[in-house]
Amino acid sequence: MESPLHRVVIIGGGFGGLYCAQRLKHAPVDLTLLDRRNFHLFQPLLYQVATGSLSPANIAAPLRAVLRKQKNTHVLLGEVTDIDAVNRKVILKWGEVPYDTLVVATGARHQYFGHDKEWESIAPGLKSIEDATDIRRRVLLAFEAAETEPDPVKRKAWLTFVVIGGGPTGVELAGSVGELALFTLKNNFRNFDPSEARILLVEGTDRILSTFPPKLSANAVQRLRHEGVTVRTGAMVTDVHAGGVTLKSGDKEEHVPARTILWAAGVQASPLGKSLERVGAKLDRAGRVFVEPDLSLAGHPEIFVIGDLASCAHQTGKPLPGVAPVAMQQGRYVARLIYSRLKGKALAPFHYRDKGNLATIGRNAAVADLGWIRLSGPIAWWAWLFIHILFLIHFENRLLVMLQWWWSYWSRGRAARLITGEDSLIQPGLAETKG
Amino acid sequence: MESPLHRVVIIGGGFGGLYCAQRLKHAPVDLTLLDRRNFHLFQPLLYQVATGSLSPANIAAPLRAVLRKQKNTHVLLGEVTDIDAVNRKVILKWGEVPYDTLVVATGARHQYFGHDKEWESIAPGLKSIEDATDIRRRVLLAFEAAETEPDPVKRKAWLTFVVIGGGPTGVELAGSVGELALFTLKNNFRNFDPSEARILLVEGTDRILSTFPPKLSANAVQRLRHEGVTVRTGAMVTDVHAGGVTLKSGDKEEHVPARTILWAAGVQASPLGKSLERVGAKLDRAGRVFVEPDLSLAGHPEIFVIGDLASCAHQTGKPLPGVAPVAMQQGRYVARLIYSRLKGKALAPFHYRDKGNLATIGRNAAVADLGWIRLSGPIAWWAWLFIHILFLIHFENRLLVMLQWWWSYWSRGRAARLITGEDSLIQPGLAETKG
Numbered sequence: 087m088e089s090p091l092h093r094v095v096i097i098g099g100g101f102g103g104l105y106c107a108q109r110l111k112h113a114p115v116d117l118t119l120l121d122r123r124n125f126h127l128f129q130p131l132l133y134q135v136a137t138g139s140l141s142p143a144n145i146a147a148p149l150r151a152v153l154r155k156q157k158n159t160h161v162l163l164g165e166v167t168d169i170d171a172v173n174r175k176v177i178l179k180w181g182e183v184p185y186d187t188l189v190v191a192t193g194a195r196h197q198y199f200g201h202d203k204e205w206e207s208i209a210p211g212l213k214s215i216e217d218a219t220d221i222r223r224r225v226l227l228a229f230e231a232a233e234t235e236p237d238p239v240k241r242k243a244w245l246t247f248v249v250i251g252g253g254p255t256g257v258e259l260a261g262s263v264g265e266l267a268l269f270t271l272k273n274n275f276r277n278f279d280p281s282e283a284r285i286l287l288v289e290g291t292d293r294i295l296s297t298f299p300p301k302l303s304a305n306a307v308q309r310l311r312h313e314g315v316t317v318r319t320g321a322m323v324t325d326v327h328a329g330g331v332t333l334k335s336g337d338k339e340e341h342v343p344a345r346t347i348l349w350a351a352g353v354q355a356s357p358l359g360k361s362l363e364r365v366g367a368k369l370d371r372a373g374r375v376f377v378e379p380d381l382s383l384a385g386h387p388e389i390f391v392i393g394d395l396a397s398c399a400h401q402t403g404k405p406l407p408g409v410a411p412v413a414m415q416q417g418r419y420v421a422r423l424i425y426s427r428l429k430g431k432a433l434a435p436f437h438y439r440d441k442g443n444l445a446t447i448g449r450n451a452a453v454a455d456l457g458w459i460r461l462s463g464p465i466a467w468w469a470w471l472f473i474h475i476l477f478l479i480h481f482e483n484r485l486l487v488m489l490q491w492w493w494s495y496w497s498r499g500r501a502a503r504l505i506t507g508e509d510s511l512i513q514p515g516l517a518e519t520k521g
Numbered sequence: 522m523e524s525p526l527h528r529v530v531i532i533g534g535g536f537g538g539l540y541c542a543q544r545l546k547h548a549p550v551d552l553t554l555l556d557r558r559n560f561h562l563f564q565p566l567l568y569q570v571a572t573g574s575l576s577p578a579n580i581a582a583p584l585r586a587v588l589r590k591q592k593n594t595h596v597l598l599g600e601v602t603d604i605d606a607v608n609r610k611v612i613l614k615w616g617e618v619p620y621d622t623l624v625v626a627t628g629a630r631h632q633y634f635g636h637d638k639e640w641e642s643i644a645p646g647l648k649s650i651e652d653a654t655d656i657r658r659r660v661l662l663a664f665e666a667a668e669t670e671p672d673p674v675k676r677k678a679w680l681t682f683v684v685i686g687g688g689p690t691g692v693e694l695a696g697s698v699g700e701l702a703l704f705t706l707k708n709n710f711r712n713f714d715p716s717e718a719r720i721l722l723v724e725g726t727d728r729i730l731s732t733f734p735p736k737l738s739a740n741a742v743q744r745l746r747h748e749g750v751t752v753r754t755g756a757m758v759t760d761v762h763a764g765g766v767t768l769k770s771g772d773k774e775e776h777v778p779a780r781t782i783l784w785a786a787g788v789q790a791s792p793l794g795k796s797l798e799r800v801g802a803k804l805d806r807a808g809r810v811f812v813e814p815d816l817s818l819a820g821h822p823e824i825f826v827i828g829d830l831a832s833c834a835h836q837t838g839k840p841l842p843g844v845a846p847v848a849m850q851q852g853r854y855v856a857r858l859i860y861s862r863l864k865g866k867a868l869a870p871f872h873y874r875d876k877g878n879l880a881t882i883g884r885n886a887a888v889a890d891l892g893w894i895r896l897s898g899p900i901a902w903w904a905w906l907f908i909h910i911l912f913l914i915h916f917e918n919r920l921l922v923m924l925q926w927w928w929s930y931w932s933r934g935r936a937a938r939l940i941t942g943e944d945s946l947i948q949p950g951l952a953e954t955k956g
Contacts, residue, residue, distance in 0.1 A: 142941060230559065
């Protein structure tokens with residue numbers, strides 16, 4: 087593994103890591119990209135897999151395929167268990183990889199505000215392909231269970247879907263489940279009408295999409311109503327269990343019986359950040375690593391932390407949001423910085439260019455805040471579609487993904503509404519209903 | 522559940538069950554289709570999912586979507602555990618469904634010649650979506666393990682793929698793995714050349730594709746060689762374990778070290794056939810139920826058994842093969858028979874029209890025996906493509922599937938080469954190699 091070239095190791099093939107790797111294509115370095123998965127995941131569309139519109143392969147690009155022409159780059163599959171910053175080595179389950187420069191871009195997962203153990207298995211979050219197919223299975227099985235459930239009270243619980251968290255993911259997920267019930271599953275059942283389904287979007291603060299201007303939040307609420315979604319703001323979740331959720335609004339506590347609970351609330355940075363504490367890294371409450379204005383670790387200019395794992399606050403005083411554009415720009419910045427250093431040049435601190443904020447609500451509906459203009463309705467939806475297609479650049483089959491979208495869009499069909507995985511054979515829910 | 526209409530219950534939404542249900546669309550019956558999965562699976566293309574060319578959703582059609590306009594039809598999800606033929610009820614995990622006429626079409630799974638327990642976990646077969654994604658994971662992880670394996674002997678074992686069984690599934694699977702190694706993965710790795718991979722197709726009899734004329738078998742062997750596949754005929758598998766297989770040719774025993782072993786040899790009919798033994802059904806060695814010339818059970822004209830679960834030998838003296846066309850024609854025949862009986866009419870015995878036999882070997886290569894003509898090479902491949910597209914009639918997105926094929930075909934890319942599922946995170950193989 088001894089190489090005469092400067093060795094760059096990137097951990098994580100998400101937006102930050104992959105964009106950094108691609109920008110280093112012609113750099114005189116020996117580059118290694120480590121990931122525990124063999125694909126880059128286009129997370130902004132994960133909710134479409136969770137609701138059966140797209141297949142996993144539509145939003146996942148094999149890392150080796152993306153980087154196959156990049157001769158200076160090794161892709162290695164493996165789970166990184168530790169970083170030995172003193173000896174400059176990354177520790178994997180199957181061995182070690184030495185580095186001269188390290189880029190840590192391992193992202194974040196959802197967290198349950200201290201209730202991880204009890205709530206996670208009941209209310210899955212949406213971060214991985216497996217999360218998405220798990221949610222798809224739960225949502226579809228709930229409708230199947232309703233079809234075989236004669237008791238109207240129990241059936242109502244099967245037809246109640248609670249989405250916790252009113253950020254973009256929660257809004258997209260709730261809107262998409264609403265569409266599924268109102269349109270896609272129409273005439274699919276004989277013992278009930280899928281439009282009876284009740285979708286509850288629960289948000290703790292006083293409005294959903296709080297990073298958008300208030301007017302767009304209000305638009306979103308209205309639009310969600312058309313998709314069959316009821317928005318409950320100012321409601322804290324105090325309990326989550328297999329039979330439903332307990333919500334607290336002010337002094338009032340209410341129990342909502344629901345068999346399907348989806349989590350889109352908090353995120354927690356990757357645990358790999360903790361292994362940097364030994365060399366003096368400071369972490370914030372969400373586990374994010376505080377970085378210098380050049381995205382390096384204080385005292386360790388050879389280690390960079392980017393994307394959702396980084397807490398980068400030098401620009402505005404508050405940390406940049408954990409969204410794809412931040413990670414992409416940071417990945418590219420670090421690549422440029424590595425180039426500059428090899429040439430002995432300096433580079434100005436990282437500066438995030440905020441090009442706007444977009445969220446979809448359903449078919450033909452979205453909200454967009456592009457700074458200079460605020461949009462809602464179909465125009466915002468088209469802007470969203472255009473931008474997302476533009477950024478599917480890593481996907482050799484993006485034309486097919488586009489066609490797949492169009493098809494889902496026009497037909498309101500969802501070809502990928504498959505119940506798969508081991509539990510799909512056992513159907514614990516169905517079995518349990520009938521005792 | 523009491524209905525004034527004649528109650529028809531179909532168990533199984535495969536080719537037999539689904540075609541039967543569709544033919545009963547306008548029949549004055551109360552029809553229930555039971556399946557433990559929520560989709561119809563186009564099994565002939567399952568090997569393309571196993572090797573990353575297609576996504577599961579490309580070859581699976583949600584049963585409710587296919588039958589949503591059929592007002593006389595209920596689709597119910599559930600695993601049938603027993604048939605109470607005396608009281609005319611189907612027993613599910615969550616309840617019972619009474620019938621006047623029953624159609625059993627639950628198909629077959631692979632069997633391991635008495636070694637099910639030891640061999641199944643090592644050498645997966647290819648019958649379900651989960652089988653296909655499991656095989657995909659194993660094949661792709663083997664290449665990943667080879668990339669991180671410094672020992673050349675161990676690496677060779679990772680790059681050896683053994684496919685057991687030289688029928689159409691084995692041939693298609695071996696050819697497809699060969700293509701993956703020779704073309705798709707080209708330039709994807711830095712520590713080895715994927716074309717070093719050795720793919721062994723093992724067949725116990727003296728030739729592969731034994732249901733085809735000998736000349737086409739010979740053509741297939743030659744063509745497989747181009748795909749990097751070595752064919753070993755007259756070789757019996759005497760042992761399968763995690764490190765490889767033991768083959769016996771005549772008196773000679775040979776151990777082949779291989780980390781990926783795929784099973785395409787024997788099949789065993791669905792265990793549901795056994796529950797019919799109580800009412801006098803006779804089963805053959807493969808668990809198939811002997812049926813009358815009208816596909817009913819002797820002494821039980823209200824029970825039909827069709828598809829891979831049936832042993833139907835009245836036509837030629839030997840049982841019809843377990844292929845999709847037989848199941849489809851049987852499904853349609855039973856539907857017509859039910860119609861006839863309701864009208865008090867008789868119907869001639871079932872007669873299978875053999876329209877030919879097709880198997881693909883790889884890109885642009887196939888063999889076809891259409892009775893009046895025998896084809897091999899590109900023409901056979903086009904015939905295969907045409908016929909399969911024709912029969913994807915249940916897929917609302919068949920145009921997209923076609924485009925997906927074309928794309929895989931021309932680019933030799935395989936967008937769906939994702940390593941997914943729980944084990945993909947743990948990588949037991951990789952961890953084990955390095956101790």
